[in-house]
Amino acid sequence: MIVEFGAFALILAMSLSALQLGLSAAGRIRHSPVLAGAGQGAALAAAVAVVLAYAVLISAFAQSDFSVANVAANSHTDKPMLYKVAAAWGSHEGSLLLWCLVMTVFGGALARARGLPFNLKASAVAVQGGLSTLFLAFAVFTSNPFARLDPAPFQGASLNPLLQDPALAIHPPFLYAGYVGFSVTFSLAVAALIEGRAQSSFWPAWGRWMRPWALASWGLLTVGIALGAFWAYYELGWGGWWFWDPVENASFMPWLAGTALLHSAVVTERRGALAGWTVFLALLTFTFSMLGAFLVRSGVLTSVHAFAVDPERGLMLLAILGLTAGLAFALFAWRAPTLRGGGVFAPVSREGALVLNVLFLTAGAATILLGTLYPLILEAASGATISVGPPWFAITFTPLMIVAFLILPAGPMLAWKRGDARGAMQRLALAAGLALLAGLIGWAAFEPKQVLSALGIAVGAWLILGTLTEIADRVRLFRGPLGVSGRRLRKLSLGTWGMTLAHAGLGVFVLGAVVETGYRVEAAAVVAEGGEVVAGPWRVRLNDVEMVEGPNYLAEQGRLTVERRDGGAPRAIVAERRFFPAGGQTTTEVGLDFRGLDDVYVVMGERRATPDGDRAWTVRVWWNPWARLIFLGPAIMALGALLSLLDRRLRVGVGARKKAVP
C-alpha cells in the first residue's frame, strides 16, 4: 500500500512540475503575480512530492519489501542497514529518482529565492519545471522504481558487493546534488536569454544571482568526485584512484565546465563583460551532466560503473538531451548579439587572465569529450575499434592543465581592466624561485630520479606558494607593522578566503597526484603465514589468516604488520578477501596503513600453495607516497566553495539557500 503511495507521489510530482511550467510561463506572459506565485507553489509541492516518494522507496528498501521489483533486484535481507538504504540509489531506477529529487528540491529553492526580478524568476522557474517534467516523465514511464513483482520472491538478488562501502554509499548523493544542481544555473541562463537586455546593469546582477547556485553545485560535485575516486582507490584494490574510465570522464566534464563557469561569472558579476561566455558555460555544464547520464545509462559505454540498461531508455535520454540542449543552444545562437558589451579591458588584466582560464578549462572539457566519444564515433563510422586510455589523456589533457596552472597565480595579482604584468611577475618571483627549489628538492629526495615528476612538484608548489603570495600581498605582510597585516587579514572577505583555499587545494591535489603517480612502488609475492613482502622502505609481514564471517559475506582475513625496514614502530593492519554467497562475487577489502602523507596499501589475493604444499596467499603491497594529498586537495577546494557561499556579498538576493543543499 505504502509503495503505491510512492508511485502516486511520483506521478503527482510529474503533474505538479508540468503545472509549474504552465503556471509560471502564463504568469510571465500575462505579468500576473498570482499565476507566477501559483507556479512557485507548484514547484515547492513537486519537491515535497518527490521527497515523499524517495522516503517511500527508502522504507521499501529498509523493510526488504521484495514485492517491489527494484528492491528484489538490488537488496538482500542479510545486508547491513546502511547498505539497504544506500541500495535505494544503487540502481538505475533509484538513482534516476535521486536525480529528480535533487532537481525538484533545487527547483523549490529557486522558487523561494528572493530578490530576482519578476520576469527573470518566472521564466527560470518555468524552465526548471520543464526540465523536471521531462525527467520525472522518464522515471514514471520507463523506469518506475515502484513497479511490483508478482509473485514476490523470498529473497533479493543483492547489491553488487563492490558498492557496499561507506564512501560509495554517500558518493552518489553528493555527485547527483552537484550534477543536477547545475540545472538551476541552466534554467537561470535560459531565463536570462529570454529576458536579458543589452543594458550594462542587467548582466552583473544576473551573475550575482546565478553564482551561488554554481558555487554550491560545484562544491558538491567536487566532494562527490573525490569520494568516488577514494572509493575506487580502496575498494577496487588496483592501487590507483583515477583510470580515465568513460564514466569518470562523464563526471569530470561538468566539473571542468562548472569551474570555467565560476570564473567567467566573476567577470560578468564584477565587470559586466563575458556575459556570452558565462551563459554559454551555464548551458554547457548542465548539458554535460545530462550527457553523462546518457552515457552511463544507455549501455553505449563499457565501464565498471555503467548501469546495465536497455538501449531504448538510452534513446529516450538522448531525446531529452537533444530537446533541452538543442532548444537552449538555439536560443543562445539567436540571442547572442544582445550579450555583447560590458566593461572593456586590456589583454593583461584580471579579466584577461580569467579569459585564458576559461579558454583552457573549456578546451580541457572538450578534450575529454573527444577522448570519451571518439572510440564510439570511429566504430560507428568505420567499424574500427580503438581504446583511448590514460596515455592519451596524459599527452593531450595534462599539458593544457599545466599551462593553466602556470598562469593561475598571476591572475589574482593583476588589477581589473588593466594589469601590470611586470609588477605581478616581480611579486611572484619569490614564489617562483621557491617552487623551483621545491622541484629540485623533490628531484633529490625521491627515487628513481624523474625530471617530469620533479617539474610536477614544482608546479604544485607554485600553485600553493603563488596563492599564499597573493594573500601576503593583500595584507601587506612585512611591508608594515605585523599588527596592521593582522587587521587586514581579519578584514579579508570570505570570498577571498574561498578563492585562496580553492587554488591552494588544487596545488595540494597536484602535489599528491604527481608524487603518487611518479613514485609509487608496487610489490607482490606469494607468502605463507609468517612471510614478508617488501615495497620501498616498508616491510609487510603476513602474521596469520583467518576465516571470518560478516553480515552477508565470508572473508579470508589477513592480519599483517607494517614497519619501516630501518626500524620504527610496527603497526597492525587487516586486509580481507570477501566472498558474497548471494551474488557469488568476491571483493577485496584493502588494508591501509596511513603513514603521515603516505599510504601503505595491502591487498590480499587468492589462496595458493607453496612448493612444500603449505597454504599461501598472493599479497600485493603498494607504497603510495603523498596519497593523502590527493583526497585532501579536493576537500580543501570544497571548503573554499563553502566559504565563498557564506560571503555576505552573495547572501544578498538569494534566500533559502540552505535548502539548496539536500
Added chain:
Amino acid sequence: MKRALLIAVAALGLMAAEPAAPPDRPLADARQETRARALFTDIRCVVCQHESIADSPAGIAGDMRRLVREEIAAGQSDATIREDLVRRYGDFVLFRPPVRPGTWLLWFGPLTLVLLAAAGLVVAGRRRPPEVTALSAEEEGRLAELLREEAVCPDPDASSPNDGHADGSTIQA
C-alpha cells in the same frame, strides 16, 4: 547446520571464485622489469572493462603480462611488442591509439581547438582596442586633488561588485 553448509559453500567459493592465474614472475633484470611494468599500463585487458593488464586480476591479463615479459626477455623492443599485440588483438588492445588518418582528429583536435581559440581571442582583441586615453593636465590636477581629499589607499581588491556600472538597485536585501 544450514549455517555450516553456507560457510562450506562460501569457503569453496573463496577458493574457486577466480580461476587463479599463475603468479607473476618478475624479470630478473630490474631495468627490463621496469620497462615491462611501463608497458603494462598501456595495454588493455581484452576481456575487462577499461582496465589495463597492470590492474586486472583476470586470467588473460596474467597471460598477456607473461607474454610481454617473455618478449622483453627475448630482447624485443617496445615498438615490436606493441605491433605484435596489435596483430593478435587489434588496435583495441592499446590504450594509446595509433596515429593514422582515422585518428588525426583525436590526436590533433585538442591542440587545434586551443590554437583556433587563441587566434579568435587575438582577432577579437585587435578589433576592439581598449579605449584608454591619457588624462589631460587639468584632469590630472583634479585627480591629484581628489586623492588628497579622500586619502584612500588603493586596495588591489577594493573594486565593489558593481564598479563602473549602475548600482544593483533591482536587488532587495
